[in-house]
Amino acid sequence: MNITHFLDTLNQMFPDAKAELNYSNPFELLIAVVLSAQTTDKAVNKVTEQLFANYPNPIALSEAQLSDVENIIKTIGLYHNKAKNIIALSKELVDKYQGEVPHEREQLESLPGVGRKTTNVVISNAFGIPALAVDTHVARISVRLGLAKATDNVLEIEKKLNRKIPKEHWLKVHHQMIFFGRYHCLAKNPKCQSCPLIDDCKYKDKQK
The missing domain is CATH 1.10.340.30 (Hypothetical protein; domain 2)
Known part of the structure; x- marks a missing residue:
């Protein structure tokens, strides 16, 4: 997986990704x-x-x-x-x-x-402290895209992402990966046919 290509693709797909929880402080x-x-x-x-x-x-x-x-x-x-x-x-x-x-x-x-x-x-x-939270969406697509192994636990996935993705991107890419998993690379019936990252995907059930 070319990280620059990965980040550029997420920026094109979800340029304004941010937390969907409502809060003011x-x-x-x-x-x-x-x-x-x-x-x-x-x-x-x-x-x-x-x-x-x-x-x-x-x-x-x-x-x-x-x-x-x-x-x-x-x-x-x-x-x-x-x-x-x-x-x-x-x-x-x-x-x-x-x-x-x-x-x-x-x-x-x-x-x-x-x-x-x-x-x-x-x-x-x-x-504003750089950190990359790993939820179910982030974990799932990290494994599917070969950024982590299926046997990795959440902390291991986080450490691998931290090594591969520049720190200045952590906050935004966290939200973008959630959006990618929530709206595109779903747990069931992922949108493989329209996926710009299909060639990088390691998911055994992907559909071209």
Whole structure:
């Protein structure tokens, strides 16, 4: 895979790719990304409008009743655990960080419900710190295009992408790869016939 060709192709296909989660500050982004696990951005956006209206900052959310938060987010998957996590992480933001979202990786990853992928999304989108988050879409197309192996775990895929793709492209290419996987190289019925990267594709079931 020629990385320059790969980046140029993504720029042509998705020149304006960006996060599809709705947020207006680092706190809202952090909460939205935690809620987005194993569900769609559209589903998250439907619940966060009311959630952020009721609890606009860490102090408000840290004092929320679990049942009230659950009632707002109950249409998304794993809502019970997610409600507990966002209340708990809000309490930690208040107790440890004066209500501010930290931009240090170790501090973010120590928060309830926050893993490496969430941390990468937050530090890159909220703070401009280069990071390339690997979700299911990024992992899938990395393997199909030969940028990683099918046996690689998420961290191994991230490290390989970081080595191959220049750091200044990480933020944008993360969103472009998500768009490529979400709207073009789908898990089922990928749009192989119209794919400009078909010649680089290693997917065993690709259709020319």
